[in-house]
Amino acid sequence: MKTKSRIEFGDFQTPLALAREVCSRLQAEGITADIVIEPTCGQGAFLVAAAEYFPGAKLFGWDINQAYVEEATKELKQIGVLKRACVACQDFFAHDWESELQQMPGRLLVLGNPPWVTNSVVSAMNGSNLPAKENFLGLRGIAARTGKSNFDISEWMLIRLVRALRGREATIAMLCKTATARKLLRYAWQNDGRIAKAVLYQIDAAAYFGASVDACLLLARTGSAGPETANVFDSLSAAKPSVRMGLAGQDLVADIVAYRRMRHLEGLCPFQWRSGVKHDCAGVMELRPARGRNFENKLGEVVELETKNLFPLLKCTDLANGHTIPERFVVVTQRRVGDDTTVMAETVPRTWRYLQSHRKKFEARGSRIYKGRMPFALFGIGDYAFAPWKVAVSGLHRAPTFRVIGPVKGKPVFMDDTCYYLPFEQESQARLVADILNSEPCRQFLQSLIFVGVKRSVTVDLLQRLNLSAIAEEAGLGKQWRALERTDYKTSQLVPQLQLVMESAHQTAKGASPKHVSARYGRGDKNVSQVADKVGLEMPK
Numbered sequence: 106m107k108t109k110s111r112i113e114f115g116d117f118q119t120p121l122a123l124a125r126e127v128c129s130r131l132q133a134e135g136i137t138a139d140i141v142i143e144p145t146c147g148q149g150a151f152l153v154a155a156a157e158y159f160p161g162a163k164l165f166g167w168d169i170n171q172a173y174v175e176e177a178t179k180e181l182k183q184i185g186v187l188k189r190a191c192v193a194c195q196d197f198f199a200h201d202w203e204s205e206l207q208q209m210p211g212r213l214l215v216l217g218n219p220p221w222v223t224n225s226v227v228s229a230m231n232g233s234n235l236p237a238k239e240n241f242l243g244l245r246g247i248a249a250r251t252g253k254s255n256f257d258i259s260e261w262m263l264i265r266l267v268r269a270l271r272g273r274e275a276t277i278a279m280l281c282k283t284a285t286a287r288k289l290l291r292y293a294w295q296n297d298g299r300i301a302k303a304v305l306y307q308i309d310a311a312a313y314f315g316a317s318v319d320a321c322l323l324l325a326r327t328g329s330a331g332p333e334t335a336n337v338f339d340s341l342s343a344a345k346p347s348v349r350m351g352l353a354g355q356d357l358v359a360d361i362v363a364y365r366r367m368r369h370l371e372g373l374c375p376f377q378w379r380s381g382v383k384h385d386c387a388g389v390m391e392l393r394p395a396r397g398r399n400f401e402n403k404l405g406e407v408v409e410l411e412t413k414n415l416f417p418l419l420k421c422t423d424l425a426n427g428h429t430i431p432e433r434f435v436v437v438t439q440r441r442v443g444d445d446t447t448v449m450a451e452t453v454p455r456t457w458r459y460l461q462s463h464r465k466k467f468e469a470r471g472s473r474i475y476k477g478r479m480p481f482a483l484f485g486i487g488d489y490a491f492a493p494w495k496v497a498v499s500g501l502h503r504a505p506t507f508r509v510i511g512p513v514k515g516k517p518v519f520m521d522d523t524c525y526y527l528p529f530e531q532e533s534q535a536r537l538v539a540d541i542l543n544s545e546p547c548r549q550f551l552q553s554l555i556f557v558g559v560k561r562s563v564t565v566d567l568l569q570r571l572n573l574s575a576i577a578e579e580a581g582l583g584k585q586w587r588a589l590e591r592t593d594y595k596t597s598q599l600v601p602q603l604q605l606v607m608e609s610a611h612q613t614a615k616g617a618s619p620k621h622v623s624a625r626y627g628r629g630d631k632n633v634s635q636v637a638d639k640v641g642l643e644m645p646k
């Protein structure tokens with residue numbers, strides 16, 4: 106297959122050694138089969154291994170690629186099992202799985218390795234290897250536009266198979282991305298998919314497929330509903346599971362045992378977590394100070410800009426490494442989503458000309474969220490982004506550390522969209538909340554929620570689950586937290602930003618403003634203004 110087709114068809118053929126290892130583990134788990142089905146059989150490694158490990162079983166294999174069908178047939182002929190095998194060219198999406206699977210008698214094993222490609226990659230290639238109804242999970246509106254409707258083709262295929270097997274006893278044993286296995290289980294657990302038992306065995310995708318993704322063998326028994334948990338083994342040969350994941354409410358958690366011990370720390374966070382500013386044009390929008398009053402962008406151009414629309418910027422690695430003194434700036438073109446950006450032609454003409462000179466790059470921004478928006482539009486922008494104090498965390502690091510970020514010469518520091526933050530008006534509020542979030546109970550609770558190997562391990566949904574009040578009590582910060590809570594957000598002049606972010610807060614009693622100021626975060630955070638001095642930059646308010 107040519108490279109383009111290989112990508113569109115998610116073509117990563119399983120080495121025979123791995124297919125054998127999988128079948129050996131299935132056998133060790135006591136799984137037997139009268140019929141083995143390989144829905145996308147490729148060159149037939151799983152059919153060959155199944156022929157060896159399940160000697161009495163009939164073998165059915167399908168693939169969209171005729172050349173592979175011929176190769177698989179040849180392999181099965183060579184080992185003398187063609188009589189009990191049936192291999193044919195067939196598009197998975199055109200297959201009537203319900204009637205096929207329901208009418209097959211005996212013990213059924215669905216085995217294999219579905220394509221490793223996402224719908225957006227197929228679409229971008231103008232490919233046709235997609236299910237008919239692309240928006241199959243019912244994601245609409247903003248979710249579809251922001252990429253939540255991006256899914257792995259294998260996820261769709263697995264869900265299709267689980268639906269077709271609903272109520273019928275069978276074993277599914279499929280290699281797939283670990284993220285796909287989780288999504289399938291969440292779907293099945295939430296939609297009465299009748300999974301009696303599920304187990305994940307991690308595999309080394311780099312060694313077997315040269316792919317740097319977290320992958321696993323998903324083993325699931327269908328037919329009746331079982332516990333909404335799955336043991337996770339570190340390898341196909343591991344004797345004991347390393348952890349047990351499971352469904353907790355609407356979401357999966359990485360360690361369901363630890364989660365259940367600490368679930369009292371879960372609740373509705375009274376503050377609204379925000380994601381950092383999104384511009385998708387880092388080459389132009391992010392600049393470092395250069396000589397004099399100049400700035401250098403990521404394209405290597407040195408430009409002189411007004412400082413009015415420049416704000417200090419931190420990224421996720423800065424937050425993860427504790428580098429809270431910004432060394433770069435971001436051009437902020439709007440105060441709120443939808444603001445008219447053309448006013449910049451008058452207010453900051455040099456900046457406007459600079460952006461105009463790169464207009465094509467902005468117009469080429471891939472994300473659909475920018476379509477029909479103002480030129481140079483941003484997302485993740487609102488009054489909250491201009492709050493002087495923030496408690497910020499990287500979204501891409503597994504062990505979250507929450508940093509207190511203060512203003513630089515009166516200018517609020519921005520985070521990019523790899524980060525999340527809570528905005529505050531006062532340093533003392535930010536420091537107390539950061540203390541609570543960095544406390545040991547919170548750290549442990551977060552560890553129970555976060556999956557290893559996930560790219561964006563921290564999300565707004567996850568942060569929003571932190572019950573700051575319960576965590577504060579457990580961390581010995583209850584008194585300070587209650588003082589903060591007692592603050593009347595509606596009337597206090599001291600905490601307008603809290604009022605702004607308290608979108609879902611339930612506040613009643615009046616009380617004193619918070620007094621707590623933590624020393625835990627060191628002096629570094631207070632010295633953020635040094636960057637302005639360092640670059641000789643005047644930072645107007």
Ligand SMILES: C[S@@+](CC[C@H](N)C(=O)[O-])C[C@H]1O[C@@H](n2cnc3c(N)ncnc32)[C@H](O)[C@@H]1O
Pocket residue numbers: 114115116117118119120143144145146147148149150151167168169170173195196197198217218219220221234
């Ligand atoms: C990741 S490879 C795995 C092949 C085989 N299952 C194995 O384990 O070696 C995915 C296979 O799916 C096949 N495929 C992709 N899209 C398909 C479709 N719509 N219908 C059937 N097969 C498809 C590809 O041709 C490829 O052989």
